[in-house]
Structure formats: structure tokens, C-alpha cells
Amino acid sequence: MKALDELTFDNRFARLGDAFSTHVLPEPLDEPRLVVASKAAMALLDLDPAVAETSVFAELFGGHKLWAEAEPRAMVYSGHQFGGYTPQLGDGRGLLLGEVYNQAGEHWDLHLKGAGMTPYSRMGDGRAVLRSSIREFLASEALHALGIPSSRALCVIGSSTPVWREKQERGAMVLRLAQSHIRFGHFEYFYYTKKPEQQAELAEHVLNLHYPECREQPEPYLAMFREIVERNAEMIAKWQAYGFCHGVMNTDNMSILGITFDFGPFAFLDDFDAHFICNHSDHEGRYSFSNQVPIGQWNLSALAQALTPFISVDALKEALGLYLPFYQAHYLDLMRRRLGLITAEDDDQKLVEGLLKLMQNSGVDYTLFFRRLGDESAELAVKRLRDDFVDLAGFDAWAELYKARVARDGDDSQEQRRERMHAVNPLYILRNYLAQNAIAAAEAGDYSEVRRLHEVLSKPFEEQAGMEQYAQRPPDWGKHLEISCSS
Numbered sequence: 001m002k003a004l005d006e007l008t009f010d011n012r013f014a015r016l017g018d019a020f021s022t023h024v025l026p027e028p029l030d031e032p033r034l035v036v037a038s039k040a041a042m043a044l045l046d047l048d049p050a051v052a053e054t055s056v057f058a059e060l061f062g063g064h065k066l067w068a069e070a071e072p073r074a075m076v077y078s079g080h081q082f083g084g085y086t087p088q089l090g091d092g093r094g095l096l097l098g099e100v101y102n103q104a105g106e107h108w109d110l111h112l113k114g115a116g117m118t119p120y121s122r123m124g125d126g127r128a129v130l131r132s133s134i135r136e137f138l139a140s141e142a143l144h145a146l147g148i149p150s151s152r153a154l155c156v157i158g159s160s161t162p163v164w165r166e167k168q169e170r171g172a173m174v175l176r177l178a179q180s181h182i183r184f185g186h187f188e189y190f191y192y193t194k195k196p197e198q199q200a201e202l203a204e205h206v207l208n209l210h211y212p213e214c215r216e217q218p219e220p221y222l223a224m225f226r227e228i229v230e231r232n233a234e235m236i237a238k239w240q241a242y243g244f245c246h247g248v249m250n251t252d253n254m255s256i257l258g259i260t261f262d263f264g265p266f267a268f269l270d271d272f273d274a275h276f277i278c279n280h281s282d283h284e285g286r287y288s289f290s291n292q293v294p295i296g297q298w299n300l301s302a303l304a305q306a307l308t309p310f311i312s313v314d315a316l317k318e319a320l321g322l323y324l325p326f327y328q329a330h331y332l333d334l335m336r337r338r339l340g341l342i343t344a345e346d347d348d349q350k351l352v353e354g355l356l357k358l359m360q361n362s363g364v365d366y367t368l369f370f371r372r373l374g375d376e377s378a379e380l381a382v383k384r385l386r387d388d389f390v391d392l393a394g395f396d397a398w399a400e401l402y403k404a405r406v407a408r409d410g411d412d413s414q415e416q417r418r419e420r421m422h423a424v425n426p427l428y429i430l431r432n433y434l435a436q437n438a439i440a441a442a443e444a445g446d447y448s449e450v451r452r453l454h455e456v457l458s459k460p461f462e463e464q465a466g467m468e469q470y471a472q473r474p475p476d477w478g479k480h481l482e483i484s485c486s487s
Contacts, residue, residue: 001046001047001048001049002045002046002047002048003047003051004047004054004056004057004060005067007045007047007067007069007100008100008101009070009071009098009099009100010099010100010107011069011070011071011098011099012099012107012205013073013075013096013099013109013180013181013182013205014071014073014099016201016202016205019195019198020075020076020198021073021074021075021076022073022074022076022118022120023071023072023073024072024073024074024095024115024118024119025066025072026063026066026072026097026112026116026173027063027116027117027126028062028063029062029064029157029158029159029160029161029171029172029173030159030160030161030171031159031160032058032059032061032062032063032064032157032158032159032173033058033062033157033158034052034053034057034155034156034157034158034447035133035134035155035156035157035172035442035447035450036134036137036155036156036447036450036451036454037049037052037057037156038137038141038152038154038155038454038458039052040141040152040458041141041152041153041154041155041177042154044102044106044152044177045100045102045108045154045177046102046103052155057155058157061112061154061155061157061173061175062157062159062173063112063115063116063173066097067097067098069098070097070098070110071097071098072095072096072098072112072115073096074090074094074095074096074118074119075090075091075094075096075181075186076088076089076090076120076189077089077183077185077186077188077189077252078188078189078192078252079183079184079185079188079250079251079252079253080185080188080250080251080252080299080302081250081252082250082282082284082286083286085188085192086252087189087192087193088120088189089120089185089252091118091120092117092118092120092121092122092124092126093113093114093115093117093118093121093124093125093126093127093128094111094112094113094114094115094118094176095111095112095118096109096110096111096181097110097111097112098110106179107179107209108177108178108179109176109178109179109180109181110154110175110177111175111176111178111181112173112174112175112176113128113133113136113173113174113175113176114126114127114128114129114171114172114173114174115173125163125164127163128163128171128172128173128174129163129165129169129170129171129172130156130158130169130170130171130172130439130442130443131169131439131443132264133156133172133173133174134156134435134438134439134442134450135263135266135435135439136153136174136176136263137153137155137156137174137450137454138153138430138435138438138450138453138454139263139266139430140152140153140176140260140261141153141454141457141458142429142430142457142458142460143244143260145457145458145459145460146238146242146426146429146460147238148235148238148239148242148260149231149234149238149257149258149259149260150259150260151177151181151255151259151260152177152178153174153175153176153177154175154176154177155174155175156172156173156450157172157173157175158170158172158442158447159171159172159173169443170443176261178255178257178259179210179257180206180210180255180256181255181261182202182205182206182255182256182257183251183252183253183254183255183256184251184252184254184299184300184302184306185250185251185252185254186202186256187199187202187203187256187303187306187307188251188302188303188305188306190202190306191305191306191307191308191309196309199306199309200309200310203307203310206224206256207220207221207224210256210257211223211224211227219311219315221307221310221311222311222315222316222319225303225304225311225319226319226322228256228258228303229319229320229322229326230322230326231257232254232258232296232299232323233296233322233323233324233326233327234258234326234327234330235259235260236292236293236327237326237327237328237330237331237334238330238334239260239292240289240292240293240331241331241334241335241338242268242426242429243268243269243272243289243366243367244260244266244267244268244269245266245267245268245269245276245277245278245287245288245289246263246266246292247264247265247266247267247278247279247282247287247483248262248264248265248279248282249287249292249295249296249299251299251302251303254299254303264279264483265278265279265280265281265282265483266278267432267483268367268429268430268431268432269366269367270365270366270367270432270473270474270478270479271363271364271365271366271479272356272359272360272363272364272365272366272369273289273360273363274288274289274290274356274360275288275289275290276288276289277289278483279483280483293324293327296323297320297323297324300323301320304316304317304319304320328349332344332348332349332352334424335352336348337421337424338370338421338424338425339351339355339370339373339402340373340374340378340406340417340420340421341405341406342409342410342412343409345405345408348405351398351401351402351405354398355402358389358394358395358398359389361390362389362390362391362395364388364389365388365473367425367426367427367429368471368473369385370421370425371422371425371426371427372384372385373385373421374417374418374420374421374422374425376418377414377417378402378403378406378417382399382402382403383399422461423461424461425461426460426461427460427461427462427463428456428457428459428460428467428470428471429457429460430457431474431478432474432478432481432483433474433475433477433478433481434453434470434478435453436478436481438450438452438453453470456470
């Protein structure tokens with residue numbers, strides 16, 4: 001394991017030059033202190049977990065110190081925000097400190113969010129507050145534990161620095177890890193500013209570093225775009241299957257690698273509601289839960305437009321046409337497994353849709369239903385879950401179809417069924433009220449709840465002794481929390 005001063009930097013994005021980013025130093029936080037750290041994320045950098053408790057750790061990720069080899073850069077990009085194009089965005093409060101490679105040869109961006117003002121801050125102060133930093137940390141690590149592609153979070157550093165939002169709060173920084181922070185909006189920026197040389201350089205950078213296998217194809221850029229289409233389709237299929245709402249699917253928040261990042265007003269579904277809007281600022285419901293699938297395709301279309309200098313329009317359209325089939329295949333595969341099904345049948349989609357409609361009309365807890373469905377045999381499970389539904393006749397009809405479907409899969413011991421279903425149906429998810437409880441304690445100076453919740457969420461499929469309170473339906477107040485972009 002490595003100490004902090006043993007990290008090996010290779011700042012590949014910084015070497016692209018000033019057309020792609022601006023050199024900016026982080027603005028230090030007052031009295032930096034560790035709030036929470038992820039041992040699993042630290043392992044990606046081969047870091048000894050013990051270094052998180054040292055003062056130099058808080059100083060490095062609180063903006064006070066910097067490695068000599070680091071080259072902090074604020075990246076420039078643009079993007080479509082709520083459907084409208086904004087010509088220039090960029091890292092308004094984040095900095096790419098540099099790229100580190102580990103013993104396995106993997107490169108990881110060290111991206112510090114809340115690091116102060118940059119040339120792209122517009123009217124913002126460049127800061128992040130403690131509550132949003134905690135939420136991003138917990139979400140990044142929780143999604144990864146669920147098997148959903150995501151950026152990672154190494155730590156949150158708190159401070160005594162005052163930051164004004166709707167009220168005075170405390171500033172914080174979260175250190176994010178990803179193998180790239182390049183977004184759809186990077187390509188849009190160089191396309192719409194008519195900078196073909198930089199556009200080509202960016203495309204070569206992404207192709208060589210992140211999709212080298214596409215070099216072997218007759219049309220490497222087209223092969224890369226197809227891969228981006230499938231990765232995003234798979235990511236959104238997993239969002240939908242696990243009830244995750246991103247909240248701000250602007251093209252500047254979409255990763256070229258097909259990972260979840262730039263967490264703002266996200267939420268997991270409590271009661272199933274296909275029309276759920278997690279972002280209090282999304283008045284039209286553009287980024288509602290059910291809209292995430294078509295918006296994913298819309299965003300890929302925006303990226304395709306920016307790639308027209310390299311790929312023919314017909315080829316781009318053909319690749320975009322793969323999005324929905326890719327999505328459907330990934331989604332249905334995961335939903336079959338969540339229902340405990342082993343084989344595939346043509347009517348499985350109808351079985352899933354019928355269940356979700358019943359859940360919608362009855363306000364059934366999305367996560368707990370699937371978990372309890374695997375506790376017993378299909379016959380006993382549906383009998384026990386029946387009381388959660390308002391339309392009893394409708395549920396009974398669905399239950400008969402489900403039991404017959406399970407029976408056609410063949411004999412299976414209850415223990416095998418439980419093990420198989422519990423491996424894909426989490427007991428613990430990051431419910432908004434759990435995050436809020438942890439944030440309230442942290443804002444009062446007690447970080448134990450954030451750390452405990454992080455530990456529970458790192459093993460979402462395993463029943464953990466003494467942690468029953470994290471697997472409960474939320475109280476009524478917990479279902480109506482308003483989350484906005486203010487962070």
C-alpha cells in the first residue's frame with residue numbers, strides 16, 4: 001500500500017493544453033477536517049486506508065497542499081441544459097488535480113469538487129456545501145456497490161468556511177475518481193465553436209486512451225460511438241431497474257464512458273412512481289424517472305451531432321438505432337433476475353410491466369417488494385406481499401401468472417432461489433431520509449452517522465446485524481423531501 005506522497009502522476013488531459021482547460025489552484029478551506037473516506041476508493045489508488053486519518057490527508061483534499069506533480073486544471077465544455085444549448089460551461093467549482101495510475105496500470109482522475117472559483121464559475125462562488133458533498137459521496141459509492149457504473153468518491157473534507165446558499169452553510173470538498181471526466185459537452189463545445197483541430201485532438205485522445213480496441217475496427221470513431229451508445233443504454237437500464245433518478249441529465253452531465261456522475265438532486269424511488277421527479281427545480285418533469293430512457297437517447301443524439309465531422313450521418317443514425325434494443329436487453333435481463341427467473345420467455349416484458357402498473361397504483365415500496373419476493377417460495381411470497389396492494393384482484397391475477405412462470409423455469413430449492421434473488425435485490429439503498437439524517441448529524445459536527453451509512457450501503461445485498469433501521473420504509477416526512485440544484 002502507498003503513502004500519499006507515493007502516488008504516481010501522469011497528467012494526460014493537462015497535456016492537451018490551454019484550449020481544453022485552464023490552470024487554476026484550489027482555494028483552501030478553513031480548518032479542514034475529514035468527514036468520511038472510502039477504503040474501497042482509496043484501494044483504487046493503492047492508498048493505505050490509515051492515511052485518511054492524517055492531517056496531511058485533510059490538507060491535500062481541503063486545498064491547502066498540492067503534490068509537486070499535480071497540474072490542477074479547470075476543464076472547459078458546453079452542453080444542453082434542460083434542452084437549451086449553453087455555449088460555455090466548464091468546471092465552475094471543480095478542478096482536475098491530475099491523473100494517477102495504480103499498480104494495475106489503471107489511470108484515475110483526481111477531481112476536487114468545491115475547490116473555489118475558476119474562469120468558468122460564471123456567477124457562482126466555486127464552493128460546494130457539506131450536504132451536497134455528503135450526498136455525492138454516498139451516491140457514488142452506493143451505486144458502485146449496486147453494480148451501477150459510476151464515478152467514485154474518495155473522501156469528503158469539511159470545514160468552518162461559511163458558504164451562502166438559501167442560508168449560511170459550511171463549505172466542503174469531495175474528491176471524485178473516474179477514469180475520465182470528459183463529457184458529451186466537451187465534444188459539443190469544440191463542434192459549436194468551430195474548432196476542428198481541437199475537436200479532432202479530443203476525439204483522438206478519447207479513442208486512444210479509453211477505446212483503444214476500436215482502433216482495430218474499419219471505422220474507429222463509429223465503433224467508439226457505438227460503444228458509447230451501449231454503455232449509456234446499460235447504465236440507464238440499471239438506473240431504471242434499481243429505481244435511481246439522476247435528476248439533471250444535461251449533456252454536460254453525461255460521461256463519455258457511460259458512467260453516472262455529476263450528482264445533484266438525485267433520489268432512489270421509495271414507493272414506485274414512474275412519473276417521479278426528484279429535482280425540485282425541474283418544473284416540466286423533463287428528467288422524471290420515466291423520461292430517463294428517452295432523454296438518454298436525446299443526449300446521445302446531441303453527441304452524434306457533434307461527431308458529424310468524423311462519422312457519416314447515416315452511420316450515426318444507425319448506431320443511435322441500437323440504443324433502445326441495447327437498453328431493453330439489459331433492462332429485461334436484470335428485471336428477470338430480480339424476479340428470480342432463470343430462462344427468457346417472450347411475455348416476460350408484459351409480466352414486468354403488469355407488476356409495475358400494480359405497484360404504481362398501490363404505492364408499493366419498490367426496493368422492499370423485490371427483496372421480500374425472494375425470501376420464500378414464489379407461492380408463499382406473493383401470498384405475504386398481497387396485502388401491500390389495493391387492487392387485490394389485479395394482484396391475484398398477476399401472482400398466478402408469476403407462479404406459473406416460475407414453475408416453468410424448473411425445480412429450484414428455496415435456498416437457491418433466495419441466494420440468487422438476494423444477490424440482485426438490495427436490502428439497503430440510499431433513501432433520501434437516510435441521507436438527510438446523516439447530513440443533519442454531520443452539520444452538527446457528528447460524522448458517525450455518515451460513516452455508518454456508508455458502511456451499510458457498501459454491502460447492499462447482505463443482511464447486516466443490528467442495521468434493521470436502514471432497511472425500513474421511510475417515514476412520511478422522508479418521502480416528501482425537496483432536493484434542488486442548490487449545492
